[in-house]
Ligand code: FES
């Protein structure tokens with residue numbers, strides 16, 4: 001839900017959403033991007049910015065379980081929705097199966113792209129717990145990694161899917 005207000009001449013909306021499982025209400029400018037809301041307003045910095053907009057996937061978050069690019073999504077458009085970032089996945093300091101798989105299968109090197117890959121893969125596994133390699137590659141095709149050859153990333157997602165099947 002949003003309410004419009006004027007603050008110092010700028011139009012802001014009162015944004016209510018569920019962020020990483022907790023309800024929040026913040027006044028955000030109409031044109032504030034979700035990535036700026038997360039990193040600057042909320043202060044969680046796991047979501048990365050890797051390009052000028054919409055090209056690298058580093059900023060991928062889940063909105064109502066579906067991957068979206070936070071760098072081209074307006075924060076105000078998330079009113080009433082569930083937004084999840086990489087910070088949502090670990091449970092009391094314990095990595096999720098997907099995070100563990102990226103670690104164990106060496107799916108991460110410098111790590112800058114990793115939050116985006118993990119969230120894109122998380123979205124895939126929620127709708128399709130047992131994807132084949134083609135489906136994994138298709139789902140992650142919008143994410144770019146400068147360090148790896150992608151093979152280890154694909155293997156990481158496969159390992160997480162196999163673990164959930166066992
Ligand atoms: S930072 Fe969003 S796609 Fe690159």
Ligand code: FES
Pocket residue numbers: 107108109110111112113114144145146147148
């Ligand atoms: S691990 Fe470095 S950009 Fe992907």
